[in-house]
Amino acid sequence: MSNLQYYSYPGAGDWGRETMHYSQAVRVGDVIHLSGQGGWDPSTVEVKPNLLEEVDQAFENVDYALKYAGGKGWSQVYRVTTYCTDIQAVHNRIVENFRRWMPNHEPTWTTIGVAKLGLDTMHIEVEVQAYDQEGAAAAKKE
Template sequence: MSNLRSYAYPGAGEFARDTMHYSQAIRVGDNIFISGQGGWDRSTIEIRPELTDEVDQAFDNVDHALKHAGGKGWQQVYRVITYSTDTRATHDRIIDNFRRWMPHHQPTWTEIGVRELGLDTMHIEIEVQAYDVEGAKEAEKGKGEGGVNGVVG
């Protein structure tokens, strides 16, 4: 799929690309697909110790991944899937973050409870899809970010 632009933001994104062979974001036409973002520090990949901080950081990481892929962030998100090891503990904080990050629209949302996530210390992971017509036009012109095989560091 070398015709699709993929993105790996510095720190955790590059680590995932280099060690686990996946991208943080891929553009498909007018859409940006974001891989699951946890509540990790983007530089150290350490998970926030407090659950509410972990949820907040995961939302921030989604915003960062979208913007790194040339999007405008949460304002373009139309679909959200959350994975949580304790949906009762994260549910209300997720809704608080929806209201904070998307005050003018409501996306679709699927909330999934899971036994474990990719890192032993993770309790939340957020996957989104965003609609970005303007960024897609820039990427088509070759002005969007890109690199070898479309992978961005």
């Protein structure tokens, strides 16, 4: 739908758009929908070699993608879906990141165990939806 606003941040976002023909985020009304964010370095697309650091980086990438799309970050997130190759190994770290990034609210959350993700080196992908009424109004003025 070409009438929607799509966003791909520099580095990994540009790589995804050019290599795989997808965007990191799209605005639909007052909602920002993110594609799954992995634990990759946003500049190089290299996935963190340590599993817990990979989880932390995925959460940082969500924040980056939301802000790149004009949002305020995790404070606006109301829905989270995590895709994990080993749910038990990352579950507690995900909860720690929820408490770190969203200390004032608890989003809805679904976690799904998968055999494989988009890159062979990935073990987690975090997909969110964020309510951004102010940003949507500002984006319409552009």
